Amino acid sequence: MKALEVIDFKKSYGNYEAVKGIDFEVNRGEIFGLIGPNGAGKTTTLRTICTLIKINNGEINVYGNSVKSEAGKVREIISYLPEEAGAYKNMKGIDYLKFVANFFPLKDYNEMVKKGSEISDLGDKLNNKVESYSKGMTRRLLVARALMTDPLLAILDEPTSGLDVINAQEVRKVILNMKNSDCAVLLSSHNMLEVEYLCDRIALMDNGIIVEMGTPGELKDRYKARNIEEVFTEVIK
Ligand code: ATP
Numbered sequence: 595m596k597a598l599e600v601i602d603f604k605k606s607y608g609n610y611e612a613v614k615g616i617d618f619e620v621n622r623g624e625i626f627g628l629i630g631p632n633g634a635g636k637t638t639t640l641r642t643i644c645t646l647i648k649i650n651n652g653e654i655n656v657y658g659n660s661v662k663s664e665a666g667k668v669r670e671i672i673s674y675l676p677e678e679a680g681a682y683k684n685m686k687g688i689d690y691l692k693f694v695a696n697f698f699p700l701k702d703y704n705e706m707v708k709k710g711s712e713i714s715d716l717g718d719k720l721n722n723k724v725e726s727y728s729k730g731m732t733r734r735l736l737v738a739r740a741l742m743t744d745p746l747l748a749i750l751d752e753p754t755s756g757l758d759v760i761n762a763q764e765v766r767k768v769i770l771n772m773k774n775s776d777c778a779v780l781l782s783s784h785n786m787l788e789v790e791y792l793c794d795r796i797a798l799m800d801n802g803i804i805v806e807m808g809t810p811g812e813l814k815d816r817y818k819a820r821n822i823e824e825v826f827t828e829v830i831k
Pocket of ligand 1: 610631632634638
């Protein structure tokens with residue numbers, strides 16, 4: 595069974611068609627990247643898969659569960675890291691992880707908090723309030739929150755945005771560890787180096803449609819490009 599199937603998905607906001615009918619699949623153990631210029635429809639697609647936006651047209655299934663008719667089941671097996679996410683500022687980092695862990699009564703609470711603490715790599719700072727965190731520290735806490743629950747499909751919108759080089763590298767390592775596991779990762783990023791490094795396959799969106807899709811190697815060969823940034827600029831002219 596596919597981790598994710600997106601079939602002829604369309605989404606309009608009023609009269610404006612933000613996504614115009616896209617199809618792609620993500621396999622178990624795969625890291626799949628959605629790239630494209632601002633306004634291409636990436637976040638709309640990710641939010642619809644997460645059941646946060648109602649689907650206008652088409653089908654989206656997560657491990658066979660329809661986002662239309664089985665939204666509850668979908669929510670149980672996914673984890674979503676939004677692009678613009680915040681954690682409760684008055685909470686200590688560790689309390690935020692515990693707070694989130696409480697929402698998963700069927701899973702091992704202590705194991706989850708331990709995993710979250712490790713992924714965050716915030717050490718003693720976990721005992722400080724989130725309001726004292728830098729942007730990067732908050733992002734790491736949120737990445738930890740999203741991945742500590744062992745989702746079957748992790749949906750990460752710009753996972754390393756705002757992180758410095760070292761922090762971004764650490765987060766990438768955590769994501770890479772999910773490769774070839776039982777779960778799958780769908781991420782969007784404006785960082786083409788990151789996408790090339792992490793993703794097994796990439797879909798390039800522009801203006802609400804998928805204009806290219808393939809492995810990083812296939813895309814580079816197709817455009818005789820040295821890297822994915824060159825592919826991007828060649829396709830999005
Ligand atoms: P970015 O890289 O800038 O995050 P994106 O690829 O994630 O862009 P979306 O956020 O999905 O793009 O937006 C796609 C289009 O839909 C844009 O033209 C945007 O203005 C429009 N849009 C998004 N959300 C809404 C909304 N709630 N109401 C109206 N239009 C919207």
